[in-house]
Amino acid sequence: MQAKKPPPxxxxxxxxxxxxxxxxxxxxxxxxxxxxxxxxxAKPPRLHGPYYRWTGFLKGKRTTKTLSAAxxxxxxxxxxxxxxxxxxxxxxxxxAFQEAPWNES
Ligand SMILES: [Zn+2]
Numbered sequence: 001m002q003a004k005k006p007p008p009x010x011x012x013x014x015x016x017x018x019x020x021x022x023x024x025x026x027x028x029x030x031x032x033x034x035x036x037x038x039x040x041x042a043k044p045p046r047l048h049g050p051y052y053r054w055t056g057f058l059k060g061k062r063t064t065k066t067l068s069a070a071x072x073x074x075x076x077x078x079x080x081x082x083x084x085x086x087x088x089x090x091x092x093x094x095x096a097f098q099e100a101p102w103n104e105s
Pocket of ligand 1: 032033034035038039040041048
C-alpha cells in the first residue's frame with residue numbers, strides 16, 4: 001500500500017465586490033411610429049428614441065424593462081459591477097478545475 005497524499009487544507013479567499021450589482025443586459029433602439037407624415041418617415045428618416053431597455057431574468061422569467069436615459073446609465077454602472085464579479089467567479093472556477101482531485105498525482 002502506497003501512502004496517500006492528504007487532501008489540501010481548506011483556505012479562505014476574499015472577493016472585492018463593488019456594489020450595487022445588477023445582472024442582465026441593456027439595449028437601445030430607435031423606431032418609426034404609425035403616423036404617416038411623421039419625421040420618422042422622412043428621407044433621411046429621423047427615428048424616435050433612443051429607447052432604453054433592460055433585459056434579464058426576474059424570478060426565473062426573462063423580463064424586459066423600459067428605462068429612462070438616467071435609469072439606463074445607472075443600470076450600465078451596476079451591470080459592469082456584476083460582470084466584474086462574474087469574471088472573478090469565473091477565475092475561481094478555472095482554478096478549481098485546475099486543482100480538481102482528479103488532477104492530483
Ligand atoms: Zn414617427
